[in-house]
Amino acid sequence: MTHIRKAIARTVVAGAVIGATALTGPLAGHAASDRPEATRAPGTILDVIPARTVDRMVAQAPLVDAANVIRTAVERTPARGYAGIGLVDDHVTLWWKGAPPADVTAAVTAARRTAPVQVAGATWSRADLRKAAARLTPVVEAGPAGAGRSVRLRTDGSGIEIAVDRTPGAALPKLPATGVRTSVVTRDRMVPRSRANDAAPFDGGAGIGFTTPGCTAGFGVRNADTNAGYVLTAEHCGAVGSPWHVGWNTSTGTGTLVGYAVDSNDDHDTMIISTSAPGDHIYVGGQHDEVRARVAGWTEVFPGQLLCQSGYTSAGELGGPVCNLRVEFHYDDIEDLVEATQLDGDEAARGGDSGGPVYAVNADGTVLAAGTTTRSAGPGFGFQDFATARDDYGNLVPATASASTCRVSFVVTNSWGTGYAASVTVYNDGPAVNGWSLGWTFPGGQVLQGHWNGVFQQTGPAVTVTNEGHNAAIPTGGAVNVGFTADGSPAVPAPFTLNGTTCN
Known part of the structure; x- marks a missing residue:
């Protein structure tokens, strides 16, 4: 079976030069601790993952939150000039052919309160690549055994990759012209x-x-x-x-x-x-x-x-x-x-x-x-x-300890001697929401100083945030983000509630 995939250019992997854009820097550490199981x-x-590996994963939390806020806006009206979203080193990159529309630009602006976001130009949109891949796939599938097996769409919108097996003498058939840059890469077949x-x-x-x-x-x-x-x-x-x-x-x-x-x-x-x-x-x-x-x-x-x-x-x-x-x-x-x-x-x-x-x-x-x-x-x-x-x-x-239709990601994005800044991303697993109220209780006397992407009210330790006009809708599987600065020491509020439902 030939697979059409959304691919992003990568560095050298397993000895094969695949591309030139590194998604993240090299990671220190090992896939698992070197200590044998009997001594653990x-x-x-x-305790079972190297500390630097954990640190790198945890550092991506605000990037994933920001990417989900942008993804939610993109999926409201698919196609257009969208090419892809990826985590690149310490920031999120949105690739777009042409100028992003106003709703996507607003989502990028909101996401930048959580993590750095770059908008990069794409040569081709996802729709362009899919159209070209639809012409290439039947030809690749009809090729000899051991030749092409995958048609990949680059996430950065720079073209299409045809993946081939490491089979001696395997050759691709003549590919039709599509107007889209197409390259061939070699990779072991997975089993x-x-x-x-x-x-x-x-x-x-x-x-x-x-x-x-x-x-x-x-x-x-x-x-x-x-x-x-x-x-x-x-x-x-x-x-x-x-x-x-x-x-x-x-x-x-x-x-x-x-x-x-x-x-x-x-x-x-x-x-x-x-x-x-x-x-x-x-x-x-x-x-x-x-x-x-x-x-x-x-x-x-x-x-x-x-x-x-x-x-x-x-x-x-x-x-x-x-x-x-x-x-x-x-x-x-x-x-x-x-x-x-x-x-x-x-x-x-x-x-x-x-x-x-x-x-x-x-x-x-x-x-x-x-x-x-x-x-x-x-x-x-x-x-x-x-x-x-x-x-x-x-x-x-x-299955979670508390069955819920919502989840909240709380990330401290900055701190100083007398206060801190935090990002709060709400994920909705329930029915689509049009109009929301998010609540939480500060655990240690924190007092709001500034805020964005929502209408904030604080009474004692209790905080209520309602939507603004541009972010009232949260589709099923979607995300919305708010943020604030506060006096006091950083601490995770609890519990978070969305329209009265306690969130994980």
């Missing part, structure tokens, strides 16, 4: 990647199978509309109707039943297993310890974003997760897959990791669901993003 003491995810004794509630990262572990549980999830519970994993692990177990005893032929697979999407390689007890944590240590991280919500993924994966087999070999996985591009075809690269050149995943959790790490040691593992080849990594799983199965959200 139980703790949190912050599918198919915790020992979990119990209800069933958490992500556990080894699951019909009998003995063959795949990995992704995340405990629930349908926000019906509250039905599931475990999310990979479709290629098994068929709909099959039973899934953990903790299988080969002597007695028994194990703990998680549930039965009730739905799957072959194109997207996702599957849900029905269970009355979806867990709100994922295993992040070795195969035989209890190091877990609490799931706080889910996140869209962007080129340049850094993630981790906690597959069952990798946990046994490394004693912890594989991190430094940098998102490179999204498929733009029937698979809708996301590809990433392990920046240290290490194995990104192993057989048995399939379906396992892919996630972002927060400063407090909680995680955000980003997707589930599908395939890998050396440092190359393919996963299905959580947003696509939501499209597959309705309003799917991670």
Whole structure:
């Protein structure tokens, strides 16, 4: 199958020169600690990931928030001159052909209160690239075995890439002229990647199978509309109707039943297993310890974003997760897959990791669901993003300690001796909102001094923010951002509420 993907130019990966624009700087640290599993003491995810790796991931939080605010505006009216959004070093870049319209410009202005944002010119829009790719794809698909296999759309709008396998003598057929710059790159073909004794509630990262572990549980999830519970994993692990177990005893032929697979999407390689007890944590240590991280919500993924994966087999070999996985591009075809690269050149995943959790790490040691593992080849990594799983199965959200239809990202963007500045980004998993009220309580006598993107009122420690005219609408899956300066010491307010609903 030929894949059309949204790609961004990259630096040298696995010895192949791919492009010239680095999304992020080189990362120090390793995919997992060098200490063997037997010597690792139980703790949190912050104990099993190198500190500098965590710091780099956490530093991206305001960039991801800003990118989501812009994405929400772009998706209200698709096409136009939009080419792509990516995290580039310490800022967000929006690539656009021509001048962005007023609504997108307003979103960029709002996002700049959270993180630096650059608007860069694109030679071609996403619509231009898709039109050209539609002409190229049938020709590439008809080529000889071992020749072209992927048609990638560059996120920066600079053209199209045709990916070919490292097969001696493989040659592309003659490509039609499209008026769009087209280049050829070489990359290994990725192959599918198919915790020992979990119990209800069933958490992500556990080894699951019909009998003995063959795949990995992704995340405990629930349908926000019906509250039905599931475990999310990979479709290629098994068929709909099959039973899934953990903790299988080969002597007695028994194990703990998680549930039965009730739905799957072959194109997207996702599957849900029905269970009355979806867990709100994922295993992040070795195969035989209890190091877990609490799931706080889910996140869209962007080129340049850094993630981790906690597959069952990798946990046994490394004693912890594989991190430094940098998102490179999204498929733009029937698979809708996301590809990433392990920046240290290490194995990104192993057989048995399939379906396992892919996630972002927060400063407090909680995680955000980003997707589930599908395939890998050396440092190359393919996963299905959580947003696509939501499209597959309705309003799917991670099981969290507090079931909610909203999530708030709170980031201190600056501080000084007597005060600080903060960004507050609200993510909506519920029905579309047109008009909102956000509330919180300061924990330590903080007093508002300045604010933006909302109408602020403070009574004692309680703060209420209502929308302005330009940001009243928050679609399902969308985000809106406000910010403020305050006297006092930085502290995370609690609880946050959106139109009376307590948010994660």
